[in-house]
Every structure is written in C-alpha cells, then in structure tokens.
Amino acid sequence: MKRNLFKLAFALLVLCLPISCSEEQDFDQFDDLQVTPLLVSSIFYLESTEEFINASGTSESFYSEDVNFDAFNEQFVAERLLEGTIIFEVENTTSKNISFVVEFLDETGNILDTETFSIEPAPSGILTREVAYGPTGKSLDILVATSALRIVGSNLGDNSSTSSETDPKIIFRSAAEFLFELQ
Amino acid sequence: MRLSLSLFSFMLLGITPLLSQNKQLLYDFYEIPQSLMVNPGVKTMERWHTGVPFISGLSFQAGTSGVTVNDLFANDGIDFTTKVRERVLDAMSRRDDFSTTSQIEGFNVGFRGRNRPDDYYSFGIYGETDVIVYWPRDLAILAFEGNGGTNIGRSFDLGDLSVRGEMVNVFHFGINRKMSNTLTVGARAKLYSSIFQFQSINNSGSFVTTQGQDNIYRSTIVADMELQTAGANGIINILDEDTSTTQRDLTRLFAKRVFLGGNLGLGLDLGFSYNLNPQTTITGSILDLGFIYQSKDVKNYTLRGRAETEGITVFLPDDVNEIDNDLWQDLVDDIEESLPYGENSSGYLSFRPLKAYGSIRYDFGQGQSKNENCGCGINVVSGQNQEFYKNSVGGQLYLIKRPRGFQPALTGFYQKRLGRAFSMKTTYTVDKYSFTNVGLGLNFQAGPVNFYILGDNLLGYQNIAGSHYASLQFGFNIISWNDN
Numbered sequence: 001m002k003r004n005l006f007k008l009a010f011a012l013l014v015l016c017l018p019i020s021c022s023e024e025q026d027f028d029q030f031d032d033l034q035v036t037p038l039l040v041s042s043i044f045y046l047e048s049t050e051e052f053i054n055a056s057g058t059s060e061s062f063y064s065e066d067v068n069f070d071a072f073n074e075q076f077v078a079e080r081l082l083e084g085t086i087i088f089e090v091e092n093t094t095s096k097n098i099s100f101v102v103e104f105l106d107e108t109g110n111i112l113d114t115e116t117f118s119i120e121p122a123p124s125g126i127l128t129r130e131v132a133y134g135p136t137g138k139s140l141d142i143l144v145a146t147s148a149l150r151i152v153g154s155n156l157g158d159n160s161s162t163s164s165e166t167d168p169k170i171i172f173r174s175a176a177e178f179l180f181e182l183q
Numbered sequence: 184m185r186l187s188l189s190l191f192s193f194m195l196l197g198i199t200p201l202l203s204q205n206k207q208l209l210y211d212f213y214e215i216p217q218s219l220m221v222n223p224g225v226k227t228m229e230r231w232h233t234g235v236p237f238i239s240g241l242s243f244q245a246g247t248s249g250v251t252v253n254d255l256f257a258n259d260g261i262d263f264t265t266k267v268r269e270r271v272l273d274a275m276s277r278r279d280d281f282s283t284t285s286q287i288e289g290f291n292v293g294f295r296g297r298n299r300p301d302d303y304y305s306f307g308i309y310g311e312t313d314v315i316v317y318w319p320r321d322l323a324i325l326a327f328e329g330n331g332g333t334n335i336g337r338s339f340d341l342g343d344l345s346v347r348g349e350m351v352n353v354f355h356f357g358i359n360r361k362m363s364n365t366l367t368v369g370a371r372a373k374l375y376s377s378i379f380q381f382q383s384i385n386n387s388g389s390f391v392t393t394q395g396q397d398n399i400y401r402s403t404i405v406a407d408m409e410l411q412t413a414g415a416n417g418i419i420n421i422l423d424e425d426t427s428t429t430q431r432d433l434t435r436l437f438a439k440r441v442f443l444g445g446n447l448g449l450g451l452d453l454g455f456s457y458n459l460n461p462q463t464t465i466t467g468s469i470l471d472l473g474f475i476y477q478s479k480d481v482k483n484y485t486l487r488g489r490a491e492t493e494g495i496t497v498f499l500p501d502d503v504n505e506i507d508n509d510l511w512q513d514l515v516d517d518i519e520e521s522l523p524y525g526e527n528s529s530g531y532l533s534f535r536p537l538k539a540y541g542s543i544r545y546d547f548g549q550g551q552s553k554n555e556n557c558g559c560g561i562n563v564v565s566g567q568n569q570e571f572y573k574n575s576v577g578g579q580l581y582l583i584k585r586p587r588g589f590q591p592a593l594t595g596f597y598q599k600r601l602g603r604a605f606s607m608k609t610t611y612t613v614d615k616y617s618f619t620n621v622g623l624g625l626n627f628q629a630g631p632v633n634f635y636i637l638g639d640n641l642l643g644y645q646n647i648a649g650s651h652y653a654s655l656q657f658g659f660n661i662i663s664w665n666d667n
Contacts, residue, residue: 023646025256029263037329042398042494052500063499069511087399175399175494177331 035183036082043071043086043174046153050094050168054159063153066105070147071176078144080180083134089173090127092119093165096157100172103150104142111150113142117172121157122165134179205581206242207594207610208624208637209656210540211456211466214606215626215635216293216660219305222468222540223357223369224454227303228664231294232633235659240288240309242656244639246616249279249318253649272327275318277343278587278615282315288658303359305371310441313536314348315585330392330402341388341406345586349380349533351475352441357452365458373450377475378440379414380533384586398493404522410484411531413446413477448475450535462572464544471535478530488522537584546572550600573600581614590615603664604628610639616652617643633660 048062056062071077092098097120104113119127133140153172162168210221216232217240218225234240254270255263286309293305321339328334357371388406395401421432439445450473456466495510550573575598582589592614600606605627612620617640624637636657643650 023253023648024258025252025648026258027256029256032263033267034264035327037326038331038334039329040331040335040392040400041402042395042400042492044494045395045398045496046499047397047497048499052503055500063497065497067495067511068509069495071511089399171397173395173398180329182326 033183034181036179036181038177038179040175040177043069043176044149044151044172045174046100046151046170046172048153048170050096050162050170053094053096053098053155053170054162056155057159061152061154063151066148066150068147069149072143072146077178077180080182081134081140081144082179082181083132083136083140084143084176084178085133085137086115086131087173087175087177088115088117088127088129088131089171090117090119091169091171091173092124092127093122093163094168094170095121095161095163096155097121098170099154099156101150101152101154102174103152104146105148105150106145107147109148112145113138118156119170122163122168205244205583205592205594205612205614205654206637206656207579207581207592207596207612208608208622208639210579210581211542211544211577212598212606212608212624212626212635212637214600214603214628215633215658216305216662217288217291217635217658219293219303219357219359219369219371220291220309220452221470222454222456222466223359223371223452224367224456224468225359225369225466226367226456226464227293227295227359227361229293229295229303230663232292232305232660232662234288234291234307235661236290237287238659239291240286240656240658242284242286242654244285244652244654245281245283246652247279247281248615248651249275249281251649251651253646256648268327271318272320272324275320277318277320277340277345279318280315280585281318282313284311284313286311291660301361304357305359306354306356308352308354310350310352312348312350315346316348317343317345317587319343319345325390330390334392335400336391336393338389338391341390341404341408342386344386344408345384347382347384347586349475350378351380351535352376352378353450354443355452367456369452369454371452373452373471373473374443375448375450375473375475375535376441376443377414377446377448377477377533378437379412379418380446380475380477381410381412381415382533382586383408383410385409395493397496401491401493403489403491405489406486406522408486411477411481411533412483413479413481413531413533414440415480416482417480446475446477446479448533448535449473454540462546464546465542466544467541468539470538470540472537473535475533475535476530477533481528481530483527483529483531485525485527486522487525490518490521492518534584539582540579542577542579544575544577544598546575548573571600574598575600579610608637612639614652617650619643620652622654628662631661631663633662634658635660 053062100117102115103111106112117127133143206221209218211225212218213226250271255266289308291307293303296302321343325339354374355371357369359369361367386408390404392400392402417436421429450471452470454468456464458464495514550571577596579594581592592612594610594612596608596610598608608624610622619642620640621642622639623641626635639654640650640652643653
C-alpha cells in the first residue's frame with residue numbers, strides 16, 4: 001500500500017516534469033509586431049510686436065533666419081519615419097498684412113520644399129495649415145533630408161499704423177506629428 | 184536577434200522551470216536537511232548530514248504575474264500586435280512583475296555537537312541568482328502609442344521603471360538549539376560575496392505633453408532616475424573584448440568574486456519552532472536580513488532634473504540680436520543642461536530580498552517513535568513531543584520584500600510520513616502569480632542516502648508555456664541517524 005502510494009506520487013511529480021506539455025508556440029510571430037507610436041512636438045515659435053515690425057520698415061523682412069534643424073534627419077527619424085504632419089498656425093493681431101515663407105533646406109542649402117503663408121490684418125483669426133508627408137502627402141524624403149529651415153517674415157502693409165488690439169503681435173507657431181515604426 | 188529574443192522570453196516568462204523565492208514545500212519539511220536553510224530553528228532529527236557537493240540543493244523558480252509565453256506566442260492565428268495590446272498593454276499593471284531565482288548549493292554540512300547534543304551546527308556555500316523586473320507600464324505605452332493623439336495631456340510615470348538583480352555567493356554557518364522539549368531556535372550568519380548586482384528601484388518623474396503656452400505643444404519631463412550597477416562593468420568589458428581569452432578571463436573573474444574577491448556583505452537568518460501542545464507546532468523565520476556594500480567595479484547612471492520645451496522660440500524684439508542659426512543645437516543643449524545625464528562610481532548599499540515564513544502545523548495519526556534509533560542525543564530522550572505522527576496539516580505564510588513592498592503567499596499543506604524511508608508533502612499556494620498552485624514534495628531515505636524532489640504548480644505542467652509560475656527543487660544528502 002505504502003509502495004503504491006509513493007509510486008503514484010513519484011510518478012506524478014517526477015514523470016510529469018520531463019513530459020510536461022506545451023501548446024504549440026510560434027516565436028516567429030514577434031516579427032509581425034507593429035510598434036508605431038505617434039510622437040508630437042513643437043518645432044518653431046516666432047512672436048513679434050507690431051512696434052518692431054514698424055521699426056523694421058517695409059522694404060525688407062522683419063525676420064529672416066536660416067535655422068539649423070537636424071531633428072528630421074537624425075538617423076533614428078530617417079530610418080523609422082512612416083508618415084508625418086507639420087502643423088502651422090499664424091495669428092495676426094497687427095494692423096497689416098503679414099507673410100511668412102518657410103523653406104526646407106538640405107545640407108548644401110538647396111530648397112527642398114516651401115510653405116507660404118499670408119494673413120490679413122486683425123481681426124483675421126488664426127490661419128491653420130496641416131501639411132502631410134508620406135503616402136498621402138508630400139514625399140517623406142523632404143523631411144529626412146531637411147537640415148535647416150529658412151523662415152522669413154515680411155510686412156506687406158505700412159510701417160506706421162498700429163492696431164487697436166491690445167498688445168498687437170504676429171505669432172507663428174509650428175509643430176510636428178510623426179508616426180514612427182519602431183518594430 | 185530572434186534567437187536571443189526567444190531565449191529571453193523563455194527565461195523571463197518561465198518556459199524553463201526557474202523559480203520565485205517561496206519554498207513552501209521545503210519549509211518545515213524537517214526530514215530534509217535543507218529545511219534548515221529556510222528556518223534555522225526547524226526541528227532537527229539528524230546526527231549529522233552532508234550534502235552531495237553541487238547536487239545537494241538545486242532550486243529554480245520563475246514567475247510572471249502578468250502575461251505568459253502562451254498568451255503571446257500560442258499559434259492561435261490571432262494577430263500578434265493585437266495580443267500584445269490586449270494581453271500586455273491593456274491588462275498588465277505596474278505591480279506585475281517577471282521574476283526568477285535560482286540557487287545551487289556548493290556544499291552543505293551539518294553535525295550535532297559532541298558536548299552539546301542540543302545544538303546542531305550547519306555550514307556551507309550556495310550561489311544565488313535573483314532578478315525581478317516590474318512591468319514598466321507607462322514607458323511601454325509611451326513606446327507603443329507615443330505622446331500624440333489621445334495621449335496629449337497624459338502624464339507618463341517614469342517611476343514605473345523598477346528592476347533589481349544580482350548574483351551572489353553565500354558562505355553560511357548556523358546553529359540550531361533545542362532549548363526545551365517545546366522550543367527550538369536557530370540562527371545563521373551569512374557572508375555574501377557579490378558577483379554582480381544592479382538596481383533601479385527608486386525612480387520617480389513624469390513626461391507629459393500638453394497644449395503649449397506659446398507654441399502648439401509643450402513637453403515637460405521631470406526625472407529623478409538612477410541605475411546602480413556593481414560588478415557588471417567588468418563582465419561587459421570582458422565580453423566586449425571578444426578575444427580568444429574571453430572565456431578564461433570570465434571564468435577567472437567569476438572565480439575571484441565567488442571566493443570573496445568582489446563586493447562583500449553580511450546577513451543573518453533567524454528562526455524558531457514551538458510546540459503549543461504535543462500535536463500543534465508553530466514556526467517562524469526571517470531570512471537574509473542583510474546587505475552588501477557595493478564599492479568595487481561600480482558604475483551608476485543618473486538622470487535628474489526638469490526640462491520643458493515648446494521647440495525653438497524667438498521673441499522679437501528681445502531676441503533680435505541673437506543672430507544664431509544653431510537654435511536647434513541651443514535647444515538641445517538647454518534641455519541637456521536642465522536634465523543632465525550623469526555617470527558616477529559612488530559605492531552603495533544593496534539589501535538582500537528579506538523573506539519571512541510563519542506556519543502552524545497539526546500532527547495526527549500517531550505511529551511508531553521515529554527516534555528510537557536516533558543517536559542524535561537530544562531526541563532520544565522520551566518526551567511527549569518525540570512521538571512520531573504519520574500526518575500533518577497546516578498553513579504557512581510567506582512574505583518577501585520586493586522593491587514595491589512586501590509580496591505575500593499563503594499555503595495550506597498536508598504531509599504524510601511512511602516510516603523513515605518516505606515522506607510526502609502536498610501544498611496549495613495562493614500568491615500574485617497563481618491561484619491554482621498545487622505542489623508536491625517527496626523525500627526518500629535509503630539507508631544513509633537521502634533524495635528529495637519538490638515540484639511546484641504541477642497543474643501548470645499541462646501547458647508549461649501558459650504557466651504563471653514554475654518551480655523545481657531537488658538534491659541528494661548523506662544522513663546519519665544513529666551513533667554509527
């Protein structure tokens with residue numbers, strides 16, 4: 001009786017370990033995993049008082065700068081970017097027409113893409129534009145080759161009037177929403 | 184890459200029968216000499232014992248409180264990304280963990296004092312590897328979903344990152360003393376020789392993207408994070424060299440650290456057994472009340488600070504004189520200055536995972552005196568507690584100190600003894616890993632040769648890939664029960 005009991009227990013314990021079962025596993029499934037996070041970040045913000053715009057005159061732009069911008073062509077971005085959207089917002093509370101030109105430049109200074117914005121004097125609300133890159137928009141190559149942004153703000157009106165708005169300004173906002181493929 | 188990932192998954196999720204640290208089958212199984220290692224105050228019956236070197240005590244344990252290998256990799260036709268989302272990202276919390284522990288005894292020897300037969304001395308060496316990784320929930324969601332879309336405004340908790348692991352060799356010496364017919368107490372001193380240790384357990388901080396104050400978005404990161412490592416750098420350097428002497432160098436380094444050439448620490452185990460009445464016994468123990476001072480081969484990594492960004496910002500006329508086309512690099516530099524990444528080699532204390540056991544046992548089914556041939560001195564004295572009972576039932580409580588607090592396990596058990604030759608213990612354990620953990624332990628005594636095997640969560644072996652917990656312990660000893 002004792003022997004039988006322990007034979008049974010031993011069989012349960014010892015034999016079930018090496019002959020333990022496992023459902024069929026397919027570790028190749030890992031290759032099918034899709035990790036595609038949507039990352040967002042602000043890019044560039046420009047704010048200018050109307051007083052400064054007036055002081056700059058109308059013959060030339062009140063702001064013109066080539067800004068080195070390597071965020072897009074970082075290896076991580078270049079290799080994993082699936083699609084992206086650049087969001088622009090322009091808000092004008094000054095008394096004059098304002099234009100902005102944004103040029104995407106490669107390492108040698110060649111212009112890859114251009115976005116132009118023109119906004120009426122206040123009250124003109126907020127001009128919003130979303131530019132898509134990728135399968136449904138412009139080529140992703142523009143983004144991944146971009147090494148600098150040339151931003152030019154110009155006064156298309158006079159250089160003496162002042163808006164009746166409180167603290168009149170021109171504001172240029174931009175942000176990126178990028179979809180990456182990490183796996 | 185695929186192979187290493189699969190191997191990692193196997194190790195992490197428990198295809199190999201590695202174990203978490205609860206040894207509920209071994210606890211108070213006093214026919215097995217190794218029960219002294221989980222309660223230095225357990226009742227001892229032997230005159231002396233010696234473990235067969237390197238095979239006297241092997242234990243492997245692994246647990247996952249969340250997803251199992253089968254949950255993810257079963258060939259069930261479900262899209263893998265969907266399984267990851269539903270069974271990992273949506274289902275697992277920051278309190279879920281993956282843990283493994285393994286122990287190998289180098290040797291284990293015990294003997295009863297010639298002049299003090301009430302005392303049973305034991306000593307030996309064992310190596311232990313212990314790793315616990317908490318599921319970094321928010322960081323995983325950030326990696327999977329990003330900070331855009333519906334996650335705008337969501338604060339990702341950087342404190343979700345919590346990991347600790349170590350490999351340590353332990354030299355120990357214990358004294359077990361029968362104070363009276365009803366009380367046995369014990370203590371074990373330990374000297375830890377660390378081979379490597381790493382921990383990142385007190386992290387805090389957050390990452391959040393919100394609507395910007397000026398620009399469209401504002402991203403804010405607040406971090407107080409640290410990864411402490413000791414002993415890892417030397418191993419990594421040898422592996423990186425990848426020369427013909429790599430294996431030899433690695434062996435030499437391990438051998439040196441195993442035998443007190445690495446970071447050292449001290450520890451203590453305490454325990455007792457007390458007979459409330461002839462058939463009822465309560466026991467308790469505290470294990471690894473100790474620390475290691477990590478001072479050699481230390482490399483720590485820190486990320487502390489606060490940074491906010493709304494991208495490149497230009498305010499006119501204030502910034503009109505800043506004619507600088509490297510505004511992007513300036514922005515990166517500002518963030519790095521506000522949130523500096525640092526490395527240092529400051530020593531630190533690492534605490535061993537503290538464990539505590541408690542139990543109550545009721546013996547019944549009186550049989551023959553187990554000690555009639557026992558030459559162990561103290562136990563040959565007839566007394567009401569020396570009777571041999573065939574059966575025992577009881578309950579055990581187990582607690583282990585983990586980085587996120589004490590982790591309990593509750594066990595009910597039944598033990599059957601059939602003479603000295605066989606004894607058997609079955610357990611049912613409830614803990615965070617499983618509600619269906621049924622274990623079975625067997626102890627065989629053939630003359631002086633003792634063999635034991637303890638297997639946990641046997642129901643899990645029906646589909647080991649789907650098991651949340653697996654454990655196996657076994658070993659051989661030579662035991663002397665008599666004066667010869």
